[in-house]
Amino acid sequence: MDTEPRFFETNGPGTGGVVGQPLNRVDGHDKVTGKARYSAEFPQQGLVYGVLKGSEIAKGKIQSIDTTAAMKEPGVLAVLTHQNLPKLAKTPNSPEGKKAIGAPMGFLPLTSDTVHYAGQPVALVVADTFERATHAASLVRVQYAAEKPLASYQDPKAELFNPEKVQDGKTDGFTRRGDARAALAAAPVKHTATYTHAINHHNPMEPGSTTAVWEAPDRLTVYESTQGITRTQKSLATMLGLPLEQVRVVTKYLGGGFGCKGSSWPHTVLTVQAAKAVNRPVKLVLTRQQMFTGMGHREDQTQTLQIGATREGKLLALVHEKTSTTSPWDNYAEPNSRIINLLYACPTFESSYKLARANVMTSTFTRAPGEAPGSFAIECSMDDIASQLGIDPLEIRLRNYAEKDPTNGKPWSSKSLKQCYARGAELFGWSKRNPQNGATRDGKYLVGYGMATASYPVHNSQGTARVRLYADGHAVVQSGATDLGTGTYTVMTQVAADTLGLTPDKVRFELGDSRLPTAPNSGGSVAGGTVSSSVYVAAQEVWQKLKKLAIADKKSPLYRAKLEDVVVEKNRMVLKTNKQKGEDFMALMKRNEMSDIEGTGNGKYGAGYESGLAAGGADSGHQDDMAGHSMHSFGAHFCEVRVDAEFGTVRVTRWVSVHAAGRILNAKTARSQIIGGSIFGIGAALMEETFRDPNFARYTNASLGEYHIPVNADIPEMTVEFIEEHDPYINAMGVKGIGEISMVGVSAAVANAVFHATGKRVRDLPITPDKVMGAMAV
Amino acid sequence: MNNFSYTTATTAKEATGARKNSVQSAFIAGGTTLLDLMKLNVEQHPQLVDINMVPFKGISETTDGLRIGALERMSDVGENLLVVQQFPAISEALLLSASPQLRNMASIGGNLMQRTRCSYFRDTAFPCNKRNPGSGCPAQTGDNRGLAILGGSAACIATNPGDMAVALVALDAVVLLENSKGKQRRVPLLDFHLLPGTTPQRETVLEPDELIVAVTVPAAAHARKSHYVKVRDRASYAFALVSAAVGLDVQGGQIRSARLAMGSVGTKPWRALEAEKLLVGKPATEASFQLAAAVAVRGASPREHNRFKVDMVQKAIVRAFQEIAA
């Protein structure tokens, strides 16, 4: 590989300029014609249906379960409970078990009589139709010894504790850089604010689902709605005590995930065990209501941020405290402190986490976990300080621009935030902003402008891909990745086309099967960069083999050329010094009677990627490369709101987002990602909230009728642009990823616009009309 | 959802007769709310009687006003020219309801019969006096942001969440009912819905074997100049936080007659008769409307999360009046 380029160049050798183009989705036609099969749509011989029954209470013990009536219903095959679930080799119920399985929850329902949270599965009914199973599940009678549950950290009876680590051990419960408390005390300008964030649920359009097929007593196939095939395969194999290769996981299409499909949740293994019990393939699809207790959520949380600054608005100290609810058995909290530590140049920092155990299911990654609520806190506080000191909100951010990573002093691998600010401000017309808060009125509306910074780390990750190039000029490229609906099929087709010198219609990209080369979870914005780099490296291997073949082939114009003198141009190998001399791979392969040729590639993150030195494993959470760069994407959101001066209803009327996230693989799908993430953030800012009853610890609005997400009428035309970066430190494709950053800073941009419009600050998400009206009345 | 049988009625008699024989059965019109409640096991009916073939159709001008057949669809009524021109508040209320898909299915009769959106009512794991009399009312100390500040009792504070009924009740609508004997009676919409008192499970005066045949609304100057304002959490497809239906007849700056009803604040569509009376003879000014609004919420008894409604509904009332007085 020594003569090959290590970094993909848009117009470099072997490329046809397809990468970056706004190519339509290659799977679009299959999706709109219904040909695309989602995980619950794979027909099986003798398929039967599983339906979960959730606990009515949130805390207590199951005393007895009467399944007689359910079993009597026609078509019912089994009712599984903690008394008869087929035994597992391992459960996540111990810390060791949880670690080995890689489960998000340290507790598996149906393995004991304990009820920890409302909606916890207490029975799984299997019947020959979905309707019969659903009805029979309603006939299962459970007697509980109920105890009074605890609903949240806000309950006066909650016992708060300082965890050593949060987020499954990935983030320290306490972090310190310099003496932030002393710096705060000495700072001429001090700002303290408390922010709360409601419980949010991911609510992907496609609910979680599992179809479990035992091909043999020790060989399993699972059609699963997951963002992580490898993770699901590993967790199932461990729980079942099977070798990895005997568990196959298939996910061809996803209808969104947003983090809730990033882990394997209880319903998956329970369905597998149900299939074992009835000796038939079993399909289980979570209901919308069960999605609220089945696949995690963003936790309810309070953050207090204290900032010390100079009178010029330069930061001196940041002290951040977060308190949130976790489950009875895990220490999960989103790592909000990460972005607060990193976003601006500030010499001192301190952060601490407090948790309370309540009767809830474990919360989990939700789009931009940590960065989304963390940015809400720091970006609102920055806005406040700017207003207090009479500095323009954009100007205060420039005054605190971090030229190096403040957390470790390392240089950035690339950072184009200044360009994002400048371009965003220009597109939005930021200079027309009235410096006065609450002073712009248009009829019954108060008009406000707000902005906020976005940032997201480039997580370390690696994956593999395989390229098979055929002599007839077609290629099949494979990687066991998943496509959340965001365009993985499409962008990988583009990368493969360019690196093989083909047009996209000659390339088929396959994903979504654990039989394919291993890829990381589609989460943490790593899939785009890792998989594309794997494809690129695999294609290089193919070319290497072809070149060797050519220089050894007497009939080739390249016969006896030196390997390092041969370069690739589109689909041809040519002499570097005389590009007329060479041949295309089809001629070469046909002459040598080869029908196809294969290459595999390992895509890694970090400058060490070239030598395979990238630090950490998939999703290890490290953000730095081996050459000492800090790797992050950055961006800025600009927002105009109109606030009804009486009712306090807020409507976003203009939106501009400009991001810099390395190479953009497809201008259209990337734009859609940013639009989707911004809408996700506007939802969190203005309306998304799951209400957990304080007495029953049970959700009261677990449906899309009552849990509001934005509708089209809530969203204006959105302007999205990218500042394209050339970052050779990240990975072979120079791709940073855009799935998460799209929603970072969004809620702050909206809140800041509301502040500008009304002169009143709402720090409690979501910013619903009652809160704005209340704030305006003060 | 339980197993149920399904029959189609082509006449009112067939429908009411079927229900008389089995009071547990239910009529189904658009099915947009009945099926939801059955899927949630909140309602369990052994039989559904489809009334869509019963000829309760027509949106027509009568000698004294408007007549809407109970099986007309929300979208058809909302877009009907007669309704738009002579009874704008009714049209506005309908078109601000639900979503186009729902409005295309949902009937006027079903709309009047829709049940509360109280979250506890809709989840059988919770106690709820309305669903399960005597079990308790967790909303009193729980999620009551959407619930009533007027007309509640210790047993129940659930709102009637509909929009159209608010406009109808403001404009003196009358509901025409028919029972299994073919006997018809007319009930003012004001008296059609019941206060919860100690029996929140009883929501209307409709007898088990009675059907809603039609709704009539008298023509009036204040109906021609009527208006509906709805405040909600998102721009579309959401129930009201509060709403106000108003009508005004103003001559030379003086109010001759006024109509006012509020939505999502009362345990039934809430007509503010005293406020209306107060407006008569007053100048059509913001000050008068504010006075009326204050009277309209007199006696409100908010809970922890719905206190804002007291203020918000007054603003909605003033806004609604101001927009037609202007």
Ligand SMILES: Cc1cc2nc3c(=O)[nH]c(=O)nc-3n(C[C@H](O)[C@H](O)[C@H](O)COP(=O)(O)OP(=O)(O)OC[C@H]3O[C@@H](n4cnc5c(N)ncnc54)[C@H](O)[C@@H]3O)c2cc1C
């Ligand atoms: C997601 C969602 C959002 C919604 N948003 C709104 C909103 O913003 N504003 C609003 O006002 N409404 C809203 N609705 C409610 C909607 O308007 C009602 O569901 C609809 O009007 C019911 O009409 P239907 O014909 O479908 O009734 P059905 O579901 O068929 O019946 C409802 C009830 O009425 C009874 N019934 C029906 N017709 C008659 C009759 N002629 N005589 C006697 N009894 C009868 C049935 O037996 C049943 O008990 C919403 C509903 C949904 C599902």
Ligand code: SF4
């Ligand atoms: S307010 Fe009424 S409907 Fe709601 S829980 Fe109480 S009794 Fe049930």
